Amino acid sequence: MRQYFILFIFGLFLAFSSCRTDFDTVASSGNLKFSKDTVYLDTVFKNIGSSTYQLKVYNKSKNDISIPTVQLKKGLSSKYRMTVDGMSGNNGKIFNNVTLLAKDSLYIFIETTADITDADPTDFLYTDEIQFDSGANLQEVALVTLIQDAVFLYPKQNPDGTKEKIKIDGKDVDGFYLNENDPVNGNELIFTKQKPYVIYGYAGVPQNKTATFEAGARVFFHANSGLYVDNKASLQINGTTSATEKLENEVVFEGDRLESLYDDIPGQWKSVILSNGSTNHSINHLTLKNAITGLDIRSQDNTTIQIKNTQIYNCAEYGILAQNARINGENIVINYAGLTSLSCVYGGNYLFTHCTFNNNWSNSPQFAVNLSNSLAGATPETNPLTQATFNNCIIYGSNTNEFNLDKNTNAAFVYQLNNCLLKFSSSSTNPDYQFKTDAVHYNQIILNENPKYYDASNNKFNIDNTSSAFAKGNQDYIIPLDIIGATRTSPPDLGAYQSAVFPK
Structure with a gap:
């Protein structure tokens, strides 16, 4: 009898596991949370690849969800590229049906390689957004990079x-x-x-x-x-x-x-x-x-x-x-x-x-x-x-x-x-x-x-x-001026700096 009971429990476990292979996801409702609302990629020289920066996306709900699209707003023409939970998507620009489990999170890693001509000529900033879902459920995280000509x-x-x-x-x-x-x-x-x-x-x-x-x-x-x-x-x-x-x-x-x-x-x-x-x-x-x-x-x-x-x-x-x-x-x-x-x-x-x-x-x-x-x-x-x-x-x-x-x-x-x-x-x-x-x-x-x-x-x-x-x-x-051009007094201080109020 004890052996039948163990087999019964094991069968229930298998049944439960098989019905969870698709996670029973529900559609995203626009309530994702993010580790930051803007990702600032440090200054890069034109046509030189940036370091990799990360964004963390949280599902605070009790439901496993599916995000229909995670994509760059500029699409395939964007100078940014991403990986989403290790996936490369469509050239690192567009990802479909991204699953995010309840009370869980995923990582997005972001890089860029851009020319000075891609940037805004007034401030040399290159920008884009990561878009999550669309329509009433649309959520966005801004991307900003300063491009230097050289x-x-x-x-x-x-x-x-x-x-x-x-x-x-x-x-x-x-x-x-x-x-x-x-x-x-x-x-x-x-x-x-x-x-x-x-x-x-x-x-x-x-x-x-x-x-x-x-x-x-x-x-x-x-x-x-x-x-x-x-x-x-x-x-x-x-x-x-x-x-x-x-x-x-x-x-x-x-x-x-x-x-x-x-x-x-x-x-x-x-x-x-x-x-x-x-x-x-x-x-x-x-x-x-x-x-x-x-x-x-x-x-x-x-x-x-x-x-x-x-x-x-x-x-x-x-x-x-x-x-x-x-x-x-x-x-x-x-x-x-x-x-x-x-x-x-x-x-x-x-x-x-x-x-x-x-x-x-x-x-x-x-x-x-x-x-x-x-x-x-x-x-x-x-x-x-x-x-x-x-x-x-x-x-x-x-x-x-x-x-x-x-x-x-x-x-x-x-x-x-x-x-x-x-x-x-x-x-x-x-x-x-x-x-x-x-x-x-x-x-x-x-x-x-x-x-x-x-x-x-x-x-x-x-x-x-x-x-x-x-x-x-x-x-x-005495050298009359110190390293930052301040006048030395007599007797002078030792070292390269004349004493003064400490810098702020």
């Missing part, structure tokens, strides 16, 4: 189907040389603010030529891309002071992913390389972020590179890597580097005044500043460090020691810190780190006191009058 620079295709290449460090890499008489772009050696530039591969500055970046120029580098300045070529970055946080007059180098998710992700592109023998460089008001190495500076042609009012953030390896270079730096700010914010190796000659070298990278050991007069594998392995002087600077970060000296006694190693705030928390008997007693190398050092930045985690290094760096600078080294 100048695209990339390696050409060779007749044999391979990509154009240039040599960097003896290796062929995907790249091209900028052309001052390009039939499409005109003079590619002059970067203006009229349109942003998107670079694929390495853009090379040819020998005996100069690449000039005018105030307000915006350059976006694709993955594995960068800028390469060849032997006897020059780089001139001519940004100026901006009045707002939009940095409207800065020259900006960053990756080409415009979604907010990528704002602070390191390593999205490679580097700006100033090669051996390149010459007469000047960098002013540059903001560079999210590279592997920001500025990779090699031995210069007996000229000193001027770097002023420059910010470098979120680099996977180095903010500035200088090898036997000559640099005069003023009002530089560097933060978040996977290895070192400023690394001067294989000797050279360096003078930094009113700079903030910080490293808040979460792992250790990273440094804010590293100095070395050697380089493994070089011939010879040592090279004289003839000067490394830091005046009115801050050298700080999240690790115990943010200052490192890698000294080889086979070559000169000349360094001096004057009126600097320095983080070096561990005690050391090494004679190179006697900050209070070694007057040859250290003068007026503030050791291990918090500079009280406004918000270092978000790269805001402004200070106010409660900072340990307030009014601790030496007037003899």
Whole structure:
């Protein structure tokens, strides 16, 4: 008897299951709920695909429903495309009889690829709607994307189907040389603010030529891309002071992913390389972020590179890597580097005044500043460090020691810190780190006191009058204006920023 009872229950279960295979759905009644009423797809460049965005659709009723149509209002001509619960529908534009169970939800994933000509010419927005059902039951969710026009620079295709290449460090890499008489772009050696530039591969500055970046120029580098300045070529970055946080007059180098998710992700592109023998460089008001190495500076042609009012953030390896270079730096700010914010190796000659070298990278050991007069594998392995002087600077970060000296006694190693705030928390008997007693190398050092930045985690290094760096600078080294153009008072504050009310 017990066996018959079990078979009876099992039969009822099968009958119930078979009658539920079509879910007994009822027609949608226009009462769907949505995770948002407008889906904003972040800014994209023309004809470059966007990231994927999601919309969640809820059936709050007690009935399983069937939505007769889920479609883009512009139909098959829409520049948007969707998947609905994993289904591709008709070219990702139109879906029929979409089932949604009671008290359940489904996901819609949305992408777009559009040209500037598809956008509204007054605001460059491309829009559409997702329509659910029709007539009295019609519900809509808006889609909005800002399309940016841009100048695209990339390696050409060779007749044999391979990509154009240039040599960097003896290796062929995907790249091209900028052309001052390009039939499409005109003079590619002059970067203006009229349109942003998107670079694929390495853009090379040819020998005996100069690449000039005018105030307000915006350059976006694709993955594995960068800028390469060849032997006897020059780089001139001519940004100026901006009045707002939009940095409207800065020259900006960053990756080409415009979604907010990528704002602070390191390593999205490679580097700006100033090669051996390149010459007469000047960098002013540059903001560079999210590279592997920001500025990779090699031995210069007996000229000193001027770097002023420059910010470098979120680099996977180095903010500035200088090898036997000559640099005069003023009002530089560097933060978040996977290895070192400023690394001067294989000797050279360096003078930094009113700079903030910080490293808040979460792992250790990273440094804010590293100095070395050697380089493994070089011939010879040592090279004289003839000067490394830091005046009115801050050298700080999240690790115990943010200052490192890698000294080889086979070559000169000349360094001096004057009126600097320095983080070096561990005690050391090494004679190179006697900050209070070694007057040859250290003068007026503030050791291990918090500079009280406004918000270092978000790269805001402004200070106010409660900072340990307030009014601790030496007037003899003063740079009259700080990194944002504020007038320095006497005695000046340490670092790149003159103290003021914190930004809002």
